[in-house]
Every structure is written in C-alpha cells, then in structure tokens.
C-alpha cells in the first residue's frame with residue numbers, strides 16, 4: 704500500500720489529473736463515441752503516470768541531495784526499481800491503449816511521450832527545456848481529433864493554444880525549485896530567465912492560448928464570437944493578470960503553476976461549451 708501511495712505521489716498527481724481531464728474534455732468537445740473517449744482518456748492517464756514517475760526516478764538522487772521531503776522516492780517510500788517497473792508498465796499501457804484508436808493516434812501519442820521522456824532524461828537542464836512542453840502540448844489536441852473515426856490533425860489554432868499553455872506550464876512549474884535546481888546543476892530556460900521574467904512570459908502564453916481558442920473556435924471572425932466565449936476569455940485573462948501580480952509581490956510558489964493549470968481547464972471547458980470545431 705505504501706508503495707502504491709508512493710508511486711501515485713511520484714506521478715505528479717495534480718498535473719496528471721489535469722492533463723487527463725483535458726484529454727477527456729477535448730474528446731467530449733469533438734463528440735467522440737464512448738469507447739474511443741474511454742480509451743483516449745485511459746491512454747493519456749497511463750502516459751502521464753509514466754512521465755511523472757520516470758521524472759521522479761531520474762531525479763531521485765538530486766531530490767535526496769537537496770532534501771525534497773515532498774518526493775516519495777527521495778524519502779525512501781518507494782524503491783527505484785519499483786518506480787522503473789511502474790513507469791515502464793504505464794508507458795507500455797499508454798501505447799497499447801492508443802493502438803485501437805489507429806496508427807496516427809498511436810504515433811502522435813508516442814511523439815508526445817517521447818518528447819516528455821526526453822525532458823526527464825536531460826533536456827530539463829538545458830536552455831531548450833521548454834521545447835518538450837511546446838511539442839507535447841502542441842500535439843496534444845490532435846490526440847483527440849486523431850482518435851475519431853475519420854482521423855484528422857487539430858486545427859492550427861489548437862496547436863498554438865496547446866503549445867502556448869505548455870510553455871506556461873513549464874515556466875511556472877519549476878519556479879519554486881529554482882534555488883534547489885541550481886544547486887544540483889539543473890539550469891533550464893526558467894532558471895536562465897529568472898522567476899519574474901518566467902512568470903510574465905507564462906502569463907503572456909496563457910493570453911496567447913486564450914486568444915487562439917477565442918478566435919479559432921469562432922472561425923477567425925471576432926463578430927462571430929459568442930458571449931459565453933467572451934466570458935471564458937475574461938476569466939482566463941483574469942487568471943493571467945493574477946499570475947503576474949502574484950509573481951511581482953510574493954516569492955515564487957506553486958500557486959502560479961496552479962493558476963496556469965486553472966487557465967488550461969477553463970479553456971478546455973470553453974471548447975466543450977462552445978462545441979468548437981477542433982479538427983483541421
């Protein structure tokens with residue numbers, strides 16, 4: 704039981720659940736039938752577990768060195784071999800569950816997973832640390848549209864929205880750990896930019912994502928934007944403003960990352976509410 708709890712804690716449960724909910728929301732928005740929706744959601748969930756657990760497995764020694772008591776592997780609640788078995792099983796499950804949805808969906812999911820694992824394996828310590836987030840989240844909306852009986856890539860605006868939000872996720876996720884990371888030699892893009900610049904760019908990313916969804920789901924015509932979409936846009940813009948203000952007046956905390964996740968969920972809800980045409 705301790706191992707299962709520890710593995711769940713290592714999976715980055717918050718982001719895992721949010722990304723899974725986003726996949727479910729996108730699948731609902733495009734009207735996927737029940738079995739496709741279930742497979743898409745379970746495949747994304749398994750993939751997220753594999754990304755989160757492998758991330759903590761690769762970071763275990765560093766996390767132990769800086770006394771990260773929030774990390775089950777660093778605390779010794781889970782052994783490293785158990786984490787690697789769990790991450791490998793989840794990765795395999797993610798691919799096996801994707802396969803019945805078609806080879807295009809399988810290939811796209813493999814790409815998002817490969818890019819995330821590349822982050823874990825070392826890209827996180829380079830100036831290109833943001834790249835896997837742009838790639839994985841950029842491709843992410845297409846996981847839903849490629850799961851449809853007539854597979855298609857997502858529309859260009861959805862790629863832009865996904866990548867912009869993915870960038871914001873990265874720029875805010877590492878903020879509370881900047882000092883610990885520097886001590887263990889992890890110097891990704893946010894470390895090089897500094898906390899405030901990262902938070903401001905993340906907020907701009909959130910706004911860019913909101914504009915892409917607002918205009919994209921209305922076919923590019925401002926006059927065609929329904930009032931419900933404007934309401935969601937205002938909500939997301941408010942989240943972006945709060946993110947910047949918080950970053951200016953308080954030391955960087957998990958709150959900024961949670962605000963970005965909230966913005967992503969609001970945008971997904973907007974897509975479901977407006978029944979926006981997501982496919983290209």
Ligand SMILES: CC(C)=CCC/C(C)=C/CC/C(C)=C/COP(=O)(O)OP(=O)(O)O
Pocket residue numbers: 715722750754755758759762815816818819820822827835836839840843876877880
């Ligand atoms: C759609 C999809 C597949 C997206 C995934 C994209 C991606 C690059 C995910 C990595 C997620 C992750 C475990 C970040 C934490 O890393 P960290 O080690 O920087 O921070 P930590 O202290 O929170 O572990």
